[in-house]
Amino acid sequence: EVQLVQSGAEVKKPGESLTISCKASGYRFTDYWIGWVRQMPGEGLQWMGIIYPGDSDARSSPSLRGLVNISVDKSTSTAYLQYSNLRAWDTAMYYCARLQSSTWPPLDAFDIWGQGTMVTVSS
């Protein structure tokens, strides 16, 4: 079964950093882009960034540049989202998702989603 399993919920204080993991299984990890999408409470979906595990080519949203770092560990088929200098408004559900194609540019549908990681930022 193709799946993405994310790490558990996090509670952080403002100014702290965050790392979320996303472990892939059931397919060749290096062949598909992995993206990160967040959803603030009661809101829509915001694309944060994407990475190609085959060569670690990573891109992030211009609005989040400098705050977000996306990486992979090919040996464990795991993608990571690192987010620095958290603020209260970063409280959200964070999802990883697989892009259904491996083409460039990485513009396609996300066909497999992780279960989400709830991040709460509060003093």
Added chain:
Amino acid sequence: EIVMTQSPATLSVSPGERATLSCRASQSVSSNLVWYQQKPGQAPRLLIYGASTRATGIPARFSGSGSGTEFTLTINNLQSEDFAVYYCQQSGNWPTTFGRGTRVEIK
């Protein structure tokens, strides 16, 4: 970046009826339009890509149409499990962007 506008924000429909959801792009995305369904407490689920191609396992009562800037998701014979929030996403221009969603609720 391209702005995706979905309408209406909420749609009240009776079971067995048809729901028609709209998504408009601020500039042409050709046929590079994706629809997702999200139920409470769940991750989004891919329904339609390429504006009109159903994803694996998606029932035929879901159909997508449109090109350029105007797109429609139609759900025929609404079932109880179809009441959810639906998002569109443009996959034609970098970076990809999502709409704010349409909630389909029971009338």
